[in-house]
Amino acid sequence: xxxxxxxxxxxxxxxxxxxxxxxxxxxxxxxxxxxxxxxxxxxxxxxxxxxxxxxxxxxxxxxxxxxxxxxxxxxxxxxxxxxxxxxxxxxxxxxxxxxxxxxxxxxxxxxxxxxxx
Numbered sequence: 001x002x003x004x005x006x007x008x009x010x011x012x013x014x015x016x017x018x019x020x021x022x023x024x025x026x027x028x029x030x031x032x033x034x035x036x037x038x039x040x041x042x043x044x045x046x047x048x049x050x051x052x053x054x055x056x057x058x059x060x061x062x063x064x065x066x067x068x069x070x071x072x073x074x075x076x077x078x079x080x081x082x083x084x085x086x087x088x089x090x091x092x093x094x095x096x097x098x099x100x101x102x103x104x105x106x107x108x109x110x111x112x113x114x115x116x117x
């Protein structure tokens with residue numbers, strides 16, 4: 001399969017576990033003003049959102065990985081991901097506008113995100 005690099009964020013949770021094998025999956029995009037979308041997150045999807053908060057933790061457990069536009073190494077998504085072992089990339093500005101639900105992506109250990117063509 002052919003991939004194109006679309007963006008890069010800061011790895012904030014155990015991406016190094018996947019250093020020898022890339023993490024791939026289907027994207028679920030959510031927006032802060034439409035949090036109901038998180039309720040529709042299916043197990044194994046990669047959640048792409050502007051940010052996360054504690055009210056979503058039960059559903060976040062279903063995510064294969066988290067990617068957020070905002071935040072750093074101490075934001076909710078990063079702390080949550082580290083505590084439960086879910087890979088996470090944070091601070092990836094405009095990632096929500098670059099991806100759409102159903103896209104298939106690959107996340108490299110350095111936080112680079114590639115879209116499958």
